[in-house]
Amino acid sequence: MVLLFIRHLDIAIKKHEIMSVIEWIKRTTLIAIAISLEVAVMLWLMFYFFTETLILTLTPTFMRTQKSLRGKVVVLTGGAGGVGQELALRLARANAKVVLWDINEEAMVKVKDNLEKEGHQVYCYTVDVTDRKNVYKNADLVKQEVGVVDILINNAGIVCGNTFLDIPDYMIEKTFQVNILSNYWTVKAFLPDMLRKGKGHIVTVSSLTGMLGTYKCTDYSATKHATIGFHESLHTELKTHGHRGISMTIVCPYFINTGMFAGCKPNMPMLTPREVSKRIITAIKQNEVYVTMPTWARFVLPLKQ
Incomplete structure (x- = not known):
């Protein structure tokens, strides 16, 4: 058994x-x-x-479909700066409703006066983009006084321009507050309305230094690298949840001759505010996702890996 x-x-x-x-x-x-x-x-x-x-990439600009900016409400942070001034001018000439945000009220008034001389109406708000309560407050004012925002251009930025140990602690914090944290507050302020409408456009002005660390830019490069991560992640979230009507454009230019990089001696000639602003407007009209200036940089930079 x-x-x-x-x-x-x-x-x-x-x-x-x-x-x-x-x-x-x-x-x-x-x-x-x-x-x-x-x-x-x-x-x-x-x-x-x-x-x-x-x-x-190979299709000439004039052969690509371009959307109209006429009547679009555009909030532009850093609107009194070099690139900001040029952007405001081109947006106004495209018949957009230009809303300038800047902490420098005096410089912003000069931009407004110049545009009004050409017959354009411009709305100006003195905003500290590092203060989220101030951002939310002025965002509500814009919606009440101008209308729901169609396009948000996060252009505000600062740079210290010193080697790491020579950067004051407060400047490190300020650079992060202006260059990246402010993007969270502005996007949170205007994105919900875009989602309700089912359309909108968010533009992030980053930098090639965010893709390739640069001498005397440990603070600036880090913040611009963060803007790329923020922008790409948000873009992925929106597409994943089916919000195809929200366009996103990130622009990564080389050094711009605006005074921010005074004393800097790059290997190539600096870009001018005029050519950068022109390229940004073209990118917005064509709903481009990813722009580098110069264009060839996006093909060369991956080699660093």
């Missing part, structure tokens, strides 16, 4: 082992199929987007 019981037990164990092997084969096969499908989809998407990028 004992021998018979042992024999039956041995047979049962072997059957169990065979079933386990079959289940493992099934499970492994399903996993392999799933992985193969995911890889196939990924390769197809890579091919599609690479081809799309190549075609759009």
